[in-house]
Structure formats: C-alpha cells, structure tokens
Amino acid sequence: MTVYTTTSLKAELNERGWRLTPQRETILHIFQELPQGEHLSAEDLYHRLETDGEGISLSTIYRTLKLMARMGILRELELGEGHKHYEINQPYPHHHHHLICVRCNSTIEFKNDSILKIGAKTAQKEGFHLLDCQMTIHAVCPKCQRALMPL
Numbered sequence: 001m002t003v004y005t006t007t008s009l010k011a012e013l014n015e016r017g018w019r020l021t022p023q024r025e026t027i028l029h030i031f032q033e034l035p036q037g038e039h040l041s042a043e044d045l046y047h048r049l050e051t052d053g054e055g056i057s058l059s060t061i062y063r064t065l066k067l068m069a070r071m072g073i074l075r076e077l078e079l080g081e082g083h084k085h086y087e088i089n090q091p092y093p094h095h096h097h098h099l100i101c102v103r104c105n106s107t108i109e110f111k112n113d114s115i116l117k118i119g120a121k122t123a124q125k126e127g128f129h130l131l132d133c134q135m136t137i138h139a140v141c142p143k144c145q146r147a148l149m150p151l
Helices: 007-017 022-033 042-051 057-072 113-125 142-148
Strands: 074-078 084-088 097-101 107-110 137-138
Touching: 007 022, 022 042, 022 084, 042 057, 042 084, 057 074, 057 084, 107 142
Parallel strands: 097 137
Antiparallel strands: 074 084, 097 107
C-alpha cells in the first residue's frame, strides 16, 4: 500500500487520466494532518474547510472522498451514525479496525494482525490486489449496557 504524498497522488491521478486539482490536494493535506483516531464525514470536512476559508463545495468533497477511497488513499468507514466517515488509509503496522457502540456511537480502534493476514491471503487466492482490510464490530459499550439494566 502506498503512503500518498502530493507527488505520488499527482502521478497516480495523471496515470488514470485525472488531474491533481487544488481541492484534491487540500483534502489530502487535511487527512494527512488528522490526529490518529480522528475520522471525518463529508460534512465534518466541509465545515473544517469553511472555517479555514477554503471554498470547496460539498458536492466536490463527496466526489473527492469517493475517488480517494476507490484509489485506496482513504478508508471509508461505517461508524453507525448514518453516514460514512473517512480516514487516511495507513499501511501496516498502523492498520487498525473499529469497535463501535450501536447506542452512543463511541468508537475504539484496535489492531489485530490475524484479520489483515486472512484478508490478504483470501485476496491473493482469488487473484485480487488488496487495497484495504478492515473489520468493524458493532456492539454495546459497558456504559450503555449499565443504562439498559433495570434497577
């Protein structure tokens, strides 16, 4: 898996017949600078860009996020809030999975090499090129479990 820089993103986009627009470059930089464990939805990204004085439309943000997810630059996550979130797709050993409470949406990241190995082995066996392997576990956290218990 490639760790994308502006130069490598530009080269890959050119190879596919696309351009590295200023908007795509800005969005890449936002995700590169995100603290580990932080995920952004398209709306979160839009508000962050708006605060920074960047005039990128929400439709451009959606298209760019989808493109970067298809290219393997971003990971598209279903975190149980009714919309997708994105994070930079880090190569091994930074690869991680998510445990999400279905009641309060709290999210815990965890690592497990076995999941990645099984995904890579399965992809190879079927002739696929692995871009990403992620597991999302939906559960109820201890705090929400206590709230559900009768007194």
